[in-house]
Amino acid sequence: MVGIDDVARRAGVSTATVSRALSGRGHVAAATRERVEEAAAELGYVVSASASSLATGRMRNIGVVVPFLNRWFYTSVLEGAQRRLMQYGYDLTLYNLSGSSNERSTVFEQFLLRQRVDAVIAVSLELSAEEVDSLHALGKPLVGVGGPIRGVPTVSIDDVGVTRLATEHLLSLGHTVIGHIGGDVDAEMSFHMPTNRRLGWEDALRDAGVEPRPELYFPAVFTMESGYVAAKQMLGDPRLRPTAVVVASDEMAIGVILAARDMGLDVPRDLSVVGIDDHELASFFGLTTVAQFPEQQGERAVELLMRELEQSRDDEPSNLQLPFELVVRSSTSRPRPDRESRG
Amino acid sequence: MVGIDDVARRAGVSTATVSRALSGRGHVAAATRERVEEAAAELGYVVSASASSLATGRMRNIGVVVPFLNRWFYTSVLEGAQRRLMQYGYDLTLYNLSGSSNERSTVFEQFLLRQRVDAVIAVSLELSAEEVDSLHALGKPLVGVGGPIRGVPTVSIDDVGVTRLATEHLLSLGHTVIGHIGGDVDAEMSFHMPTNRRLGWEDALRDAGVEPRPELYFPAVFTMESGYVAAKQMLGDPRLRPTAVVVASDEMAIGVILAARDMGLDVPRDLSVVGIDDHELASFFGLTTVAQFPEQQGERAVELLMRELEQSRDDEPSNLQLPFELVVRSSTSRPRPDRESRG
DNA sequence: CAGGCCGACGCAAGCGCTTCCAATCGCCGC
DNA sequence: GCGGCGATTGGAAGCGCTTGCGTCGGCCTG
Incomplete structure (x- = not known):
């Protein structure tokens, strides 16, 4: 497995510079950046998600919870969310609650709370106060699609x-x-x-x-x-x-x-x-x-989340009402x- | 954020023992295990997925690629796969190809090949030889559902x-x-x-x-x-x-x-x-x-994958024909x- | 021409786990 | 009663990346 040191060696720079060049953070001379990118491409280097996550604390992964899968609305939301997330370079991990009723608590306790996602989108789910709180306690932003959730930014229609x-x-x-x-x-x-x-x-x-x-x-x-x-x-x-x-x-x-x-x-x-x-x-x-337009709702939900994740939370949680016709x-x-x- | 050392301190053991007790690997005295589990529960400790992944090299996450989302067959397969994966403690990250045509190459090059999944399930997709090879080159098992893929274990119906x-x-x-x-x-x-x-x-x-x-x-x-x-x-x-x-x-x-x-x-x-x-x-x-029974097909695909991931690959890639009636x-x-x- | 400032880059310290290796200890068989 | 073996536990070295801090020059002011 080719690692960051291999790239560093090949480009004749330190690993720090490779990291900065590839991630775009920090100052790197244009010529250096180019050399690093070339080396990375030649070696077929891709950063290790887990190493990167461990260092940064961000997973670049969003959990999406849906109550069912076999329904037009949910899959459409999912489709929109997935498309937009991919553009941001994020993964979408799917949690479907339609199984047994205890699947719900499993999802929350075992999966969402494990550090696998940076945030969650809840589609047409009425979350309990505890569910919301435990997510917030972990610093995980949460947005809803469909039914409004108290204290949570939501995109929905009227x-x-x-x-x-x-x-x-x-x-x-x-x-x-x-x-x-x-x-x-x-x-x-x-x-x-x-x-x-x-x-x-x-x-x-x-x-x-x-x-x-x-x-x-x-x-x-x-x-x-x-x-x-x-x-x-x-x-x-x-x-x-x-x-x-x-x-x-x-x-x-x-x-x-x-x-x-x-x-x-x-x-x-x-x-x-x-x-x-x-x-x-x-x-x-x-x-x-x-x-x-459920796909649009999924996209908007992602955008809301990204604003919370990437930028400073300057504006208060705003609910979005999407158009219908x-x-x-x-x-x-x-x-x-x-x-x-x-x- | 409560970490493994907090648990270790509280239980009066080393972090090594906590890790062994909680993961079930290695020998740990029953009494010790109990004490550790208690401490972990009291502190609300959950392992950091990224740290664990970095150390083990396993993400406990499976990528599922589907050509569409809005179709009964795919969502059913997804549902079955998701349910079974959850039982194994795995996450399912979803890749939907129904967007633009270049989304396909993006998915493969940017996402599947990044170290985010341990394996992939391809639903009703005819993968090219290169796609299959690049996945195998990374040591990522691959199973198909639906159309057969050459050289890849597949579950399907006749x-x-x-x-x-x-x-x-x-x-x-x-x-x-x-x-x-x-x-x-x-x-x-x-x-x-x-x-x-x-x-x-x-x-x-x-x-x-x-x-x-x-x-x-x-x-x-x-x-x-x-x-x-x-x-x-x-x-x-x-x-x-x-x-x-x-x-x-x-x-x-x-x-x-x-x-x-x-x-x-x-x-x-x-x-x-x-x-x-x-x-x-x-x-x-x-x-x-x-x-x-597409849900069953999704479940079987997961089982095939787990056998490849968890056990030794004793048996050759076997194709599964599922029943119909x-x-x-x-x-x-x-x-x-x-x-x-x-x- | 000198002091400062800033851009470019390297060093090295983690991030939070897992696991190899070594150390300890109780117990069994001879 | 003793050597040895296996069960149990701790120490510590990474896993591969990011990033704060520091160094080194070159260039801009005054």
Whole structure:
């Protein structure tokens, strides 16, 4: 294994100079730097990560904790974070909590607290105060993506805003009987998000002078199947007869479209559907949706972290609200005037 | 930061003994070990990964390279690998190649070759000889998941076998005009897999005395939309009239089901569809499929690696073929006797 | 022309572990 | 009862890098 001394010898300088030349820290004459770089290249030298880490105390490695892997949102965040980290020369080590429940404590106690990462990004996780504190006690910056974590800088979208926008779209088309299929507070790890999305639906309705009817809200988990089941219930109840529905995720919304189809309803003629996400399947199903950009969220999270790690922590932990936007496709339209003829 | 000396002092032993007690290597009296463990626990001591790595030369960290993140197969493999690695006390650092094309060389040259990982798992990647060699030159074991890599132990499924099984299922139901929608060789990073799956379809047909018709094969990429488009072509051609179709992935197969539905065909009455994967959406769509178990593949890959890393390399690099099985749901049935009435 | 300053570079002290080697000690077999 | 062996423990030498401190000149002011 070629080490720094080999390079030093070949370039005719001290190891100190090699280190400075290669890392760009400290003053090195241009000619010297060039000679060192050449020598390093010729020998195929790469610094030993562990030796470097031991000396500097920095691992150049960020831990990313996700609650699941098999979900579009998380993998997209991961993708964005990974790309940006790589640009900074950092590694991303992945911790997935979707296994057994005690995996969570293992991750925290055995892995994150071991000195393997310089910082952690928690995606859609509500961390306990102890978890946050123990990380901070080790001087490890922490940023959240998704649900806000108290005392931790977070990048997220305005969850109230997205469903509000979706609902306003339907209102503007003339709908007034608008249902909502959203996350089940109890079933989710990130319990604020479903609540906020429901609030956006309610707020928009109220602002339009329509009192939201609780019986038009149906809880579900964030899967296509669950959206399908919820839609069957909603659409099967003759007392409800919504002309449109705001769904808290695209996957659920696709389930809703499928359910409507199976019940002989035409989307959007008999039922307008709008989702949240702009999932990769949304365009295939012609789903109108409010796009969010999880990859961007991952990138921003990394940038926040880098600012904390590399520079002085001049500014207080700032939460970032990322943009979202309405994407109109073919699952929404004006309600049919003769909707009473349905069913 | 509490270090090994703090523990040593508190336990009244030398640092050497602390190291031995905590790592389980070497002989330590039971009583001493206990005292050390207590002291460590009380102080909240955790070894410094970098110091330990520097001394031992092992990072306890495995690099996993995937071509994409947003696909069921990869995330499932990842999930399995991660879970098993964690049990071994290893970290998983993730490298995703789905960015720009030069990301690939960056990953290899800048990251994998830097001393940050003890070994790498390549998922569905055809590595070049140089890539393999440079890794081996650094003494880093390498195992593949998915497509076979020459000279590298690989865990995979029998890609010929899966479509063969799917096709045999259809044959046994009485189908004879069986189409195939498979991967486009040119579009995939892992070009063996689509070819093998096509071969399985052909082999099964021939074995049943049916000559496979090339015009019944339609290439596609592995997405729902692409499956949908291919199915529309296949089903729209009046000269073909397949009664069943073997599709190389569940996502594509779901696209096929949707296409058939949109064309007014009933699945399975007018068209039987069988996929490959047992994707999480398969049961929702009632898709008959050949299940593979990517999480298990990830786990096995880790086990292979551990055997190379921890024990002596007694046995030669063995390739592992993992099981698969037919899952019959409601997308397949006997062909209708009066199929001529269709269209 | 002299004092200072600063850029360029080398020396060497760690960073916090692991592990080889040596020292000690209790116990077994003869 | 004694030599020896293995179990147990400590001492100390690294592992390969980074960086504070110091030295040495050359160049800029005054």
